[in-house]
Amino acid sequence: MADVTAPSAIDDILAEHAGLEMQLSDPALHNNPAEARRVGKRFAELAPIMSAYTKLQTAREDLTAARELAADDASFAAEVPDLEDQVQELEKTLTDLLAPRDPHDADDVVLEVKSGEGGEESALFASDLARMYIRYAERRGWKVEVLDATLSDLGGYKEATITIKSREPSRDGVWSRLKFEGGVHRVQRVPVTESQGRIHTSAAGILIYPEPDEVEQVQIDEGDLRIDVYRSSGKGGQGVNTTDSAVRITHLPTGIVVTCQNERSQLQNKIRAMQVLAARLQLLAEEQADAEAAAGRASQIRTVDRSERIRTYNFPENRITDHRIGFKAHNLDAVLDGDLDAVLDALGEADRAARLAAE
Secondary structure, X not given: OOOOOOOHHHHHHHHHHHHHHHHHOOHHHHHOHHHHHHHHHHHHHHHHHHHHHHHHHXXXXXXXXXXXXXXXXHHHHHHXXXXXXXXXXXXXXXXXXXXXXXXXXXXXXXXXXXXXXXXXXXXXXXXXXXXXXXXHHHHHOOEEEEEEEEEOOOOOEEEEEEEEEOOOOOOOOHHHHHHHHOEEEEEEEOOOXXXXXXXXXXXXXXXXXXXXXXXXXXXXXXXXXXXXEEOOOOOOOOOOOOOOOEEEEEEOOOOEEEEEOOOOOHHHHHHHHHHHHHHHHHHHHHHHHOHHHHHHHOOOOOOOOOOOOOEXXXXXXXXXXXXXXXXEEOOHHHHHOOOOHHHHHHHHHHHHHHHHHHO
């Protein structure tokens, strides 16, 4: 763990923050929107560190002054213990902020939901999961866009691709909250198609990955792509089923397929599909380059099998169970309505403890 009592532990942060502040005050930066986003994003990431550091410096100065005054006037001595506690707490806060972090924590995400075993019931559960994440994003004030969705006969999702973006740059972005959601989610309930009232078990899969700010961050050779256009499908909307505006991009070297049909034009669909493809390729590159990252993401969905689950949603008992950390709560109805903070907080704390233990 970083020692904030040593000036060198934060010197680099102070210098970087000062440099970013100078860049943000330069009018020329606004002529380069991509660079302006990058600088603004990093500046926002450092803001909590700078705030804690400033408070710590002030508290240390107050403590020094109180000790000096206490030597001449005993009435100031009563302030010393409180100030010592304040300094100690701020040092702990700053140490935590300087601890190793996931480099993607400030990023936006692409989330894919896929039905698995269980037929229509699995597709309906997949749509329940998609709605859960959309409701959670709405609670956080994030922007949500459904890029592509394939519906089942009963209106569930066979598969869907969703982007979730924060409205303002932040150290703790969408990825920092949702990165643990990748994997197999299992449901136990009486399906709408069940006439005997029997409880069934089925599953749906979630794949989630950071979305790069710009497609240019990931090198994509146009010669490696097969781009197909087709007629959009789905419910209503002007232009749907009248033009070949939907786009399917296949990355031939990896076999990754991305589709987008919810934008109003073929060009817009292609741009969004390329952004999703870039995110998928970035994730793949990181997995190949970093064995630790590959191990960490191995828990994400590969095959949607009921036995490979990270979480169970038990409707008869109104219970949610996260099997990775042993988390249990009996508020399933609230969770499916987007009240995910309790389980996400528990997962984040477990991850933080693991990172600190690994230092």
